[in-house]
Amino acid sequence: MNSIDYALFRSEFRTALGEDGYRRFVAAGTARRLRYWQEVELKKFFALHPERQLDMTQLADALRVCELHDGLLQSEVVEVIDGCIDYSQTYLDARRGTFPHAAADPVSTEGRMDMPTLVSVWYCAACRAARSAWMNEPP
Numbered sequence: 001m002n003s004i005d006y007a008l009f010r011s012e013f014r015t016a017l018g019e020d021g022y023r024r025f026v027a028a029g030t031a032r033r034l035r036y037w038q039e040v041e042l043k044k045f046f047a048l049h050p051e052r053q054l055d056m057t058q059l060a061d062a063l064r065v066c067e068l069h070d071g072l073l074q075s076e077v078v079e080v081i082d083g084c085i086d087y088s089q090t091y092l093d094a095r096r097g098t099f100p101h102a103a104a105d106p107v108s109t110e111g112r113m114d115m116p117t118l119v120s121v122w123y124c125a126a127c128r129a130a131r132s133a134w135m136n137e138p139p
């Protein structure tokens with residue numbers, strides 16, 4: 001599978017699920033386990049589009065996009081800081097609604113002792129720009 005195949009998959013998957021369903025599916029993620037409703041939607045899609053059949057690794061690659069901005073997520077290695085971070089509800093709400101894939105907050109151990117010193121994160125450039133704009137807004 002190449003990036004054109006993945007783009008075609010996303011386009012047909014979006015058409016099949018509708019805009020809201022597609023964004024909900026992408027936002028739910030595929031990295032861990034699919035939720036039951038995701039399995040149902042995927043099975044329906046593959047039944048209608050057998051030529052677009054993907055395994056789970058390919059599905060994760062194809063849908064590694066921002067559900068808000070549609071851009072492909074970029075990989076970056078960041079340092080893990082020792083400690084715990086509490087964010088305000090205002091920030092968490094803004095992050096969820098406006099820049100869900102900024103991945104610009106520090107990665108912290110949250111008390112775990114077995115964390116590596118470096119981890120890989122996926123981010124959306126448009127989310128980072130939206131986060132910067134939000135951070136620079138006067139309160």
Ligand SMILES: [Zn+2]
Pocket residue numbers: 066067068069070071099100101124125126127128
């Ligand atoms: Zn984004």
